[in-house]
Amino acid sequence: MQKMKKLKSSLNGDIMFDILSRLPVKPLLGMKRVSRGWRAMISSFPFIKSQMEKTGLSLTGFIFQEKFQWCSDDIKTVSHIALDSQSSKKVLHNVFDFLPEYVVILASCDGLVCCRSCFPCSDPSVYLCNPSNKEWIRIQWPWHKLKPSRNESIGIAFDFDSDSRKECNEIFVKFKLVKLQFCLDEYEDEDEDDDEEWYIEFHVYSSETKEWKVSSEVCHCDHNLIKNKGVHIGGVLHWLTDGDQVLSFDVEKELALLISVPVPAFEFSTVPEACIGDHNGKLHYVLVSEIGLHVWYLEDYYEFKWTLKHFKDLDEIEREYPQFFLNLKNHVSQRVSMESSPWMNPLGFKDGVLLLKVCATLYLYDIDNNKISHACYVQDLSPKSMHDPTVFPHCLSLFPLKLA
Structure with a gap:
């Protein structure tokens, strides 16, 4: 009789495991309270791995944070723009209020978010957190060696399937952070006066050693980093620069590479706007110009081979969505200098x-299904400064934050 009860309990557990592991993350977060x-089951390594294999990580929205252009203080408000059109609230504020202080978002990867203390701050810290389960860890930072800067750029390299393990029935997450440090190299030229050259150092933090180290790799680059900093794809971090190049860094091999974009800005009569992102495990480059909206993906890193995946003429976009856009091409074509704000900005x-x-409205453009929907208005984001906002995609995940 006892054996029959154990067998029945085991079968019920297997059935429940199979059913629940097919559900998306959002309802599972509530079911953990049942x-x-x-x-225990939903938080276990086998369950999280099975749920990931069956459902994958789906995009739930975009994290949005503004920054002042000329002020050294940070803007504390962080907003989440929901992808779900059925959501009761398309914009949520203060989504990181579970952290011990106000933060600035630095990077996002597979549901994990890296952030730092808002400035001014007497004792700044770096945090890695999962907003889905509100877990976070504070990461040691060598402030005494490197003066904290408002323009810090840190990327997260994290892969739950390959970089996590189960020991003593607990899940330990492995990850690396990569901080970019701009340095000035001064040298003497035999034929000319003293010269100088900018280069980038890569400071790598490992969750296994719990220490930062300076990589032997450097990259000679004097361009500014803009938008979507630290996009992680297959073990490689990517930063978009304002010099028609994407900086990439292979985290395991510690190798850096500058990748030329598909079309340089000087080939357009107006000033184009671009961003980068990840789709199907490939680096994508999105560009808006007076010609239209282009989406390329990178086929080969070393040959800089880009393939055009999607193109939409601005007049065609306006014809298909007259309720959203008016004189779109004319407005985009008027931007002839970097000093003027872009009318259309990816x-x-x-x-x-x-x-x-x-203009003053944000839209979600589903490239694969050729569908544009209204996301929110700029005023919904409690705007203080629309200069170069920080935007990262975000996915809900069950990943726990526990270090070995």
Whole structure:
């Protein structure tokens, strides 16, 4: 009789495991409160791995944070723009209020978010957190060696399937952070006066050693980093620069590469706007110009081979969505200098979805299904400064944050 009860309990557990592991993350987060047994099962390594294999990570929205152009203080408000059109609230504010202080978002990868303390701050910290389960860890930072800067750029390299393990029935997450440090190299030229050259150092933090180290790799680059900093794809981090290049860094091999974009800005009569993102495990480059909206993906890193995946003429976009756009091409064509704000600005791209700002409105453009929907208005984001906002895609995930 006892054996029959154990068998029945085991079969019921297997059935429940199979059913629940087919559900998306959002309902599972609520189901963890049903009982201790369900919480233990949903939090286990086999369950999270199975749920990932069956459902994958789906884009839920974009994290949006503004920054002042000329002020050294940070803007504390962080907004989440929901992808779900059925959501009761398309924009949520203060989504990181579970952290011990106000933060600035630095990077996002597979549901994990890296951020730092808002400035001014007497004792700044770096955090890695999962907003889905509100777990976070504070990461040691060598402030005494490197003066904290408002323009810090840190990327996350994280892969739950390959970089996590189960020991003693607990899940330990492995990840690396990569911080870019601009340095000035001064040298003497035999034929000329003293000269100088900018280069980038890569400071790497490992969750296994819990220490930062300076990589032997450097990259000679004097361009500014803009938008979508630290996009992680297959173990490689990517930063878009304002010099018609994408900086990439292979985290395991610690090798850097500058990748030329498909079309340089000087080939257009107006000033184009671009962003980068990930779709199907490939780096994508989205560009808006007076010609139209282009989406390329990178086929080969070393040959800089880009393939055009999608193109839409601006007049065609206006014809298909007259309720949203008027004189689109004319407005875009009027931008002839970097000093003027772009009328049409691609802010973020992930899994075929583009967050697009047009004048004072934000739209979601589903490239694969050729569908544009209204996301929100700029005023919904509690705007203080629309200069170069930080935008990252975000996915809900069950990944716990526990270090070995």
